[in-house]
Amino acid sequence: MNAVIKATGLQKSYDGNRVVDGLDLAIHRGECFGLLGPNGAGKTTTLRMLLGLIAPDAGTATLLDLPVPQAAREARIRVGVVPQMDNLDPDFSVAENLLVYGRYFGMHDSEIKARIPDLLEFASLTHKRDAKVPTLSGGMKRRLTLARALVNDPDVIFLDEPTTGLDPQARHLIWQRLRELTQQGKTLLLTTHFMDEAERLCHRLAVMDNGKLISEGSPRELIESNIEPQVVEVYGETAAQWAGACAAGFAHRFEVSGESAFCYVNDAQPLVAHLQTQSALRYLHRPANLEDVFLKLTGREMRE
Amino acid sequence: MSGHYFALPRLSLRFFPIWRRHWLVWKKIAAPSILGHLADPVIYMLGLGYGLGSLLPEMGGMSYMAFLAAGTVCYSTMNSASFEALYSGFARMHEQRTWEAILNTPVSLDDVVLSEILWAATKSLMSGAAVLAVIWILGLSHSLMSLWMIPLALLIGLAFAALGLIMTALAPAYDFFMYYFTLVITPMMLLCGVFFPVAQLPHGFQVVAGALPLTHAVDLARPLMNGVIPPQAVLHIGVLLAYALAAFYISLVLFRRRLSR
Numbered sequence: 327m328n329a330v331i332k333a334t335g336l337q338k339s340y341d342g343n344r345v346v347d348g349l350d351l352a353i354h355r356g357e358c359f360g361l362l363g364p365n366g367a368g369k370t371t372t373l374r375m376l377l378g379l380i381a382p383d384a385g386t387a388t389l390l391d392l393p394v395p396q397a398a399r400e401a402r403i404r405v406g407v408v409p410q411m412d413n414l415d416p417d418f419s420v421a422e423n424l425l426v427y428g429r430y431f432g433m434h435d436s437e438i439k440a441r442i443p444d445l446l447e448f449a450s451l452t453h454k455r456d457a458k459v460p461t462l463s464g465g466m467k468r469r470l471t472l473a474r475a476l477v478n479d480p481d482v483i484f485l486d487e488p489t490t491g492l493d494p495q496a497r498h499l500i501w502q503r504l505r506e507l508t509q510q511g512k513t514l515l516l517t518t519h520f521m522d523e524a525e526r527l528c529h530r531l532a533v534m535d536n537g538k539l540i541s542e543g544s545p546r547e548l549i550e551s552n553i554e555p556q557v558v559e560v561y562g563e564t565a566a567q568w569a570g571a572c573a574a575g576f577a578h579r580f581e582v583s584g585e586s587a588f589c590y591v592n593d594a595q596p597l598v599a600h601l602q603t604q605s606a607l608r609y610l611h612r613p614a615n616l617e618d619v620f621l622k623l624t625g626r627e628m629r630e
Numbered sequence: 631m632s633g634h635y636f637a638l639p640r641l642s643l644r645f646f647p648i649w650r651r652h653w654l655v656w657k658k659i660a661a662p663s664i665l666g667h668l669a670d671p672v673i674y675m676l677g678l679g680y681g682l683g684s685l686l687p688e689m690g691g692m693s694y695m696a697f698l699a700a701g702t703v704c705y706s707t708m709n710s711a712s713f714e715a716l717y718s719g720f721a722r723m724h725e726q727r728t729w730e731a732i733l734n735t736p737v738s739l740d741d742v743v744l745s746e747i748l749w750a751a752t753k754s755l756m757s758g759a760a761v762l763a764v765i766w767i768l769g770l771s772h773s774l775m776s777l778w779m780i781p782l783a784l785l786i787g788l789a790f791a792a793l794g795l796i797m798t799a800l801a802p803a804y805d806f807f808m809y810y811f812t813l814v815i816t817p818m819m820l821l822c823g824v825f826f827p828v829a830q831l832p833h834g835f836q837v838v839a840g841a842l843p844l845t846h847a848v849d850l851a852r853p854l855m856n857g858v859i860p861p862q863a864v865l866h867i868g869v870l871l872a873y874a875l876a877a878f879y880i881s882l883v884l885f886r887r888r889l890s891r
Contacts (some may be wrong), residue, residue, distance in 0.1 A: 340891055371891075379733060380890055381634065399736045407734035413727035417655045426654065429647035430735035478735075 328391070330355050330482055330513045331376055335385035338371055338537075345371045347537035349385070353530075355481075358504070358514040360528035362521070362616075364624050368537040369517040370410065373484055376515070377407065390482060403431060406475030410486040412467050414459045420446070420470055421455045424477050431478040441477065448503065449473035465496025472503060483507065485516040489523060501527060521617040531616075535624045545616055552619045554578050554590040558597050561586050562607040576600060583626055590614070635886045639740045639879065648732060648745035649752070656753075667757035671706035672764050675699060678825065690827055692856065699770045700852040701824030703761050703779055704786060707754040708844055711787040712815055714750035715794030716807045722746075723798065729889075739889060743882050747791040747874075754787025755780065765855075773857030782854070786847045789870045792877030793843075799884035823848040843873045 329352040336349040346368045353359045361369050374380045376387055378398020387394050389401040415423050421442055428438035446452045449469035454462065462470065468488065475483055488504070489497040497520075504527055508514055518524055524531055525545045532542040541548055549555075558577070560568065562585060569587035573580040576597035577589035591597055594611050601609045656663060679695035689697040722728040729742050762779050765771050797810045821835060822828065822844035828836055839845045846866040853860040860866065 377734065399738060402734070402736045405734075409727075409730060409734065411727060413731040415651070415655075415728060415731075416726060417658060422654070426647070426651045427731070427735070429650065430644075430732055430737050432644070432647075432736070474731075 328355075329353055329388075330357075331359075331387075331389055331515060333372075333376060333385065333387045336372070336375055336382050336387060337384040338368075338375060338380070338382050344537050346375065346382070349534075349537070349539060351376075351532065351539070353513060353515055355513055356508065356511045357530060358508045358516070358528050360524040360531040361515065361517045361534055362519065362524055362531055362620060363517075363534035364519065367534045367624075369534055370486055372534070373486055373515070373517065377402065377405065377484060403478065404481045406478065406480035406483040408468075408471050408475045408483065408485040408488050410490070412471055414467060414470060414474070416459045419456045419458055420451055420462070423459065423470060424474055427474045428477040433478065438477065441479075445473040445476060448476070448506075450499065463496075465492050465499065468492060468496065468500060469503070472500065476507075480512070482513045482515070485514065487517055487519070489518070489520065497523070521615065521620055525616045533620060533623050540623050541619070548619050549614055549616060553614045553622055554592055555614055556591045556594040557612055557614050557618055558589045558591060558594055558601070559586055559610045559612070560589065560601065560607050561609070564606050568604065568607060572600070581621075581626065588618075590618070635883050635890070639744070639882055640738065641744055642738075642741055644737050644741045645745040645748065648737065648742060649749050651728075652745070652749040653752075664756070664760060667706065667710060667753075667760050668764065670709075671702045671757075671761050675702040675761075675764075690852070695768075696770050696855070697852070698825065699765045700855040701848055703758050703765070703783065703855075704822075704844060704847040704851050705819050705824050706761050707758040707783045707786045708790045708815065708818070708847070710757040711750040711754040711790040712794045712811075714753045715746060715791045716798055716801075716810065717804065719746050719750070719795060719798045720801055720804060720807075723885075724801075733889075739885060740882060743795065743878070743885055746795060747788060747878060750791030750794065751784050751787030754790070755784045758783025758786070771855045773855070775857045775859075776855050778854045779851060782847065782850055785867065785870050785874070786843075788874040789843050789847075789877070792874050792881060795881035796877055796884060799881050799888055818842050818844040821845075823852075843870055846870055 331351065331353040333349055333351040336346055337344065338346040349372060361372065363369050375382050376389060376394065378389065378394030378401060381395050390404055392401040394401055415426060418426060424442050424445055425435065425438050446455055449472060451466060451469060451473065454466060459467065472488070489500050492500065501523065504514060516527070528545065530542070530544055531548060532539045534540065541552060543551065565585050565587045566582050569580055569582050573587055573589055577591050579590045581588045589597060598611055601607060675698050679698050683694035686694045688694070732742055733739060759780055762776065797807060801807060821831065821839045822842050823839070828839045828845060831839065846869045850860045850863060850866045
């Protein structure tokens with residue numbers, strides 16, 4: 327089983343800042359792989375190097391067994407890209423966007439036109455075939471961008487934050503379509519900072535920060551290997567004081583953020599029993615999730 | 631590490647689908663666009679031609695209107711290539727992110743930049759041909775040799791498209807283009823023999839004008855309009871070609887640097 331996307335020791339600096347720092351990655355055929363990380367972690371730069379759009383300072387990468395950036399052009403014939411920001415052609419209709427984009431892959435008009443009905447149906451845009459791009463909603467534009475990325479029937483699809491800025495209905499529709507693509511055997515590499523998105527869609531994930539991969543595995547493996555299984559969130563004006571005084575007695579680890587305390591425990595029962603006696607505090611007991619892992623690995627400070 | 635910025639252009643026919651994209655956009659706005667190509671230069675030519683022409687018995691051995699006609703074709707082709715390469719090119723590179731979308735396909739930046747130059751030159755060709763048609767209709771040129779103005783419009787377009795793309799590659803925002811129009815395009819229109827012969831200028835200005843591409847364009851255009859083979863035609867064509875090729879290479883290096891992150 328060889329890797330469809332492979333990176334070894336990938337490195338890239340801008341103005342002396344190392345944006346990607348010795349990255350190793352192997353993504354297999356048919357896999358949906360998620361790259362997680364806070365803003366500025368190096369996700370987009372990594373994608374751009376794997377697509378062969380920019381050259382790494384050190385290290386090597388292959389895309390569909392072709393070395394990039396050296397043979398990027400040949401590799402990209404079988405790749406689709408959904409960029410972070412929409413770059414549809416505003417002067418064109420929905421169908422024209424697909425036609426014009428297909429030509430960049432060297433496809434004949436007849437070949438593209440034969441694919442357009444299926445692409446529109448996949449994107450639930452059949453009724454918008456002749457609508458101009460500026461009249462589409464944000465969700466429709468994203469779906470059209472996804473359809474455009476499929477015009478060449480690619481084996482690998484890169485998605486850079488595919489659902490950022492969308493409402494829940496639009497996100498769920500995109501997720502459903504991405505799952506259909508993995509079922510068809512396509513390989514997906516996506517970046518996101520929505521943990522629920524990553525948990526639902528991805529077979530494997532890597533958490534990236536400061537240009538390095540800091541943890542890698544299936545969503546469940548990441549949770550099991552990085553964090554206690556139970557979380558008790560404690561809220562209230564006195565939560566911080568309570569945590570300072572009592573949390574260490576119940577929890578392996580706890581964090582205070584504003585008026586909330588997050589307690590990470592193997593067995594929540596003693597803590598829950600204690601909290602039931604604290605009338606000034608509210609609490610929520612839940613299993614640990616990917617967001618807990620993410621915050622543990624990358625910290626709670628803002629990245630701006 | 632930055633050595634690849636300076637690699638020679640690798641050209642391919644993959645520019646053509648991008649050119650077709652620009653053409654498809656243009657077709658949607660063809661009517662106002664053709665009007666724009668024509669209105670400004672024709673009004674200048676007729677206004678100055680009739681207004682000043684009545685005061686001037688002749689210029690360079692012909693009526694002032696006929697003198698202006700050749701210059702008008704040249705500067706209108708210069709303008710259409712420049713506007714396309716600067717404002718529309720910047721919109722496609724920066725505002726609409728059209729280039730980003732194209733570069734995710736099996737098309738390289740070299741192909742994208744080539745398509746921009748060829749498209750802007752196509753606009754020059756259309757604008758030159760439109761002005762030429764008016765000149766014929768008005769009976770300002772009778773020579774079939776004036777048909778050579780059509781390939782000349784393309785050549786002028788290539789040179790000014792490539793020069794304009796250097797500015798586009800450097801521009802932080804649209805405001806930046808005002809420098810180029812004020813400091814480069816307008817002076818060329820006034821110094822390069824469009825409205826009066828370069829020989830009327832003081833010596834220093836003549837030397838400067840001799841180095842500017844529009845002067846060479848006008849030196850080719852005016853004899854052609856009158857059915858004369860332009861003197862030193864090879865030199866003038868060579869200068870325009872050299873501007874086109876050198877500016878294409880420089881703009882490509884600058885775009886590679888700008889888009890390398």
